[in-house]
Amino acid sequence: MNNIKTNCLLYRIVYIWNFCFRYIYYRTRRYSNAPKPFDTIPGLSSLPFLGPVHHFMPVIGSIGPSANFYDLAQHLYEKFGNIVKLNGIFARANMVLLFEPKDFDQVYRAEETAPLRPGFDTLVYYQEELRRDKYDGVYGLTTAQGLKWRDFRTKVNPVLLKPKLVKLYAPALDEISKEMITRLNKCKHDKNYLQWNLDLEITKWSLESVAYIGLGTRLGCFQNGKENQKANILIKCARDMMELAYKLEFFPSPWRYFATPNFKKMIKTLDTQWEISEYYIKEAKKKIDERKHSIPEEDKSIIEKLLAIDEKVAIMMANEMLLAGIDTVAFTTIGLLYNLATNPEVQEILRMELQSDQSNKPYLRACLKESMRLYPVLPANLRRTSKEHVVAGYHIPKGVDVIAPNEFLSKLEKNYTRPMEFLPERWLVDKLDPLYYGKAHPMTTLPFGFGVRSCIGRRIAELEIETFIKRLLCDTKVSWEGPSLEVVTKVFNNFKKPYYFKFESIS
Numbered sequence: 388m389n390n391i392k393t394n395c396l397l398y399r400i401v402y403i404w405n406f407c408f409r410y411i412y413y414r415t416r417r418y419s420n421a422p423k424p425f426d427t428i429p430g431l432s433s434l435p436f437l438g439p440v441h442h443f444m445p446v447i448g449s450i451g452p453s454a455n456f457y458d459l460a461q462h463l464y465e466k467f468g469n470i471v472k473l474n475g476i477f478a479r480a481n482m483v484l485l486f487e488p489k490d491f492d493q494v495y496r497a498e499e500t501a502p503l504r505p506g507f508d509t510l511v512y513y514q515e516e517l518r519r520d521k522y523d524g525v526y527g528l529t530t531a532q533g534l535k536w537r538d539f540r541t542k543v544n545p546v547l548l549k550p551k552l553v554k555l556y557a558p559a560l561d562e563i564s565k566e567m568i569t570r571l572n573k574c575k576h577d578k579n580y581l582q583w584n585l586d587l588e589i590t591k592w593s594l595e596s597v598a599y600i601g602l603g604t605r606l607g608c609f610q611n612g613k614e615n616q617k618a619n620i621l622i623k624c625a626r627d628m629m630e631l632a633y634k635l636e637f638f639p640s641p642w643r644y645f646a647t648p649n650f651k652k653m654i655k656t657l658d659t660q661w662e663i664s665e666y667y668i669k670e671a672k673k674k675i676d677e678r679k680h681s682i683p684e685e686d687k688s689i690i691e692k693l694l695a696i697d698e699k700v701a702i703m704m705a706n707e708m709l710l711a712g713i714d715t716v717a718f719t720t721i722g723l724l725y726n727l728a729t730n731p732e733v734q735e736i737l738r739m740e741l742q743s744d745q746s747n748k749p750y751l752r753a754c755l756k757e758s759m760r761l762y763p764v765l766p767a768n769l770r771r772t773s774k775e776h777v778v779a780g781y782h783i784p785k786g787v788d789v790i791a792p793n794e795f796l797s798k799l800e801k802n803y804t805r806p807m808e809f810l811p812e813r814w815l816v817d818k819l820d821p822l823y824y825g826k827a828h829p830m831t832t833l834p835f836g837f838g839v840r841s842c843i844g845r846r847i848a849e850l851e852i853e854t855f856i857k858r859l860l861c862d863t864k865v866s867w868e869g870p871s872l873e874v875v876t877k878v879f880n881n882f883k884k885p886y887y888f889k890f891e892s893i894s
């Protein structure tokens with residue numbers, strides 16, 4: 388009898404234990420499979436109203452005010468790991484940095500139907516509210532979102548991304564490069580001038596080049612006089628806009644609630660930029676109208692081709708080319724010159740390729756790619772979520788800025804062999820070679836962005852830079868006589884001056 392009782396009790400204990408075990412097992416399994424809440428993503432602590440701003444303050448901040456984006460990404464990665472949250476402040480969206488390329492690949496691909504890339508909120512406010520009458524509902528690619536962006540991009544894609552583009556504009560760009568080199572040779576005797584103004588000179592060349600492709604006219608950036616003054620103001624406007632956008636949009640600023648002094652400066656700068664750009668566009672249109680006869684399609688400038696499709700889009704695109712296509716190209720060119728100057732053996736191999744008869748120049752292409760891996764204009768890419776995502780085990784709601792820190796990832800040993808070295812060969816060797824670039828995930832290095840919203844000026848930029856480098860290296864040796872060049876991030880990456888380049892004639 389006792390035996391039966393004991394057996395019964397034992398049976399019950401085993402039964403209850405079994406039940407509890409199963410219950411706990413299934414509950415925890417279910418729970419662990421569920422995405423963790425957004426709020427639990429690790430990241431910098433936030434204060435009420437101020438968000439994580441105290442981390443960026445002088446002395447007391449754990450990061451400090453002067454960190455560039457690369458340093459910030461490194462700090463966050465080392466402290467928090469592959470996924471990091473930064474709370475937004477003053478109506479700025481929350482941000483999540485993803486350090487695994489497969490993770491932002493997943494989000495960016497899922498957003499490809501209508502990718503949202505916010506930024507330049509002051510420019511959006513200027514176009515949509517303050518100067519609404521001028522823009523009349525048509526905004527450029529940098530500021531438009533959703534259907535408006537898609538409609539604009541569909542109209543301009545066939546004109547700007549045409550594979551034949553290279554052939555069409557190459558001779559004129561070569562001419563502009565020759566003039567630039569003559570100008571450089573004149574300036575190089577004044578060492579001090581070039582140390583502080585090389586970027587201005589290179590920007591004059593990039594503006595002259597992009598204006599020729601966009602408007603079909605020469606602006607005369609290398610000349611002295613009135614024309615040159617206008618071009619200089621346009622260059623200054625583009626720079627001031629970046630500087631002011633950095634102050635207004637990356638630091639806490641109440642410009643949305645009242646017009647701060649920097650906000651007023653920004654509006655003045657945008658007005659001036661538009662005024663000069665409009666002047667150039669009107670001049671270009673006048674020339675086209677006065678011609679009174681048609682010319683072959685391949686001889687037409689971008690604005691002429693776009694005017695036949697949609698006049699407002701043509702004007703906005705031309706304006707955007709004069710804005711987005713100058714400092715980006717200048718920075719990339721200076722980065723490449725620096726890498727070639729500090730790696731004379733690479734410069735020599737490249738010179739040999741450029742002097743050879745072969746029409747393909749793979750080493751030149753590899754040098755440019757490698758230089759943009761080390762010195763991308765934009766240190767990170769960005770998409771705002773239009774829907775919910777589950778990434779790296781966390782829930783990411785709609786309206787969050789998902790940041791891909793591409794510059795930082797491109798300099799990690801786990802992605803590239805000898806990552807801090809300028810080794811163009813990595814883009815040419817086969818996959819058995821330890822240097823092979825394909826070791827990294829394809830999303831690791833994205834100097835022109837990603838997918839349908841990637842840079843529309845890519846072909847133009849590559850053509851301009853390659854044409855200039857070909858011309859320059861044929862009879863000039865470039866070297867660097869000073870400490871290493873440093874980068875500082877202000878929305879875009881910039882170089883810290885002075886420049887210690889030496890340009891010597893070798894012919």
Ligand code: HEM
Nearest residue numbers: 528708711712715716719834835836837840841842844848
């Ligand atoms: C080496 C030079 C350049 C670099 C590294 C560069 C880089 C970029 C990047 C990273 C983006 C963001 C793409 C994304 O979100 O996926 C972008 C967008 C854009 N770029 Fe460039 N860019 C360069 C030159 C140019 C030039 C020459 C033009 C003008 C012809 C231009 C016009 C634009 C425009 C209009 C957008 C916005 C595209 C859109 O949202 O649809 N860029 N660029």
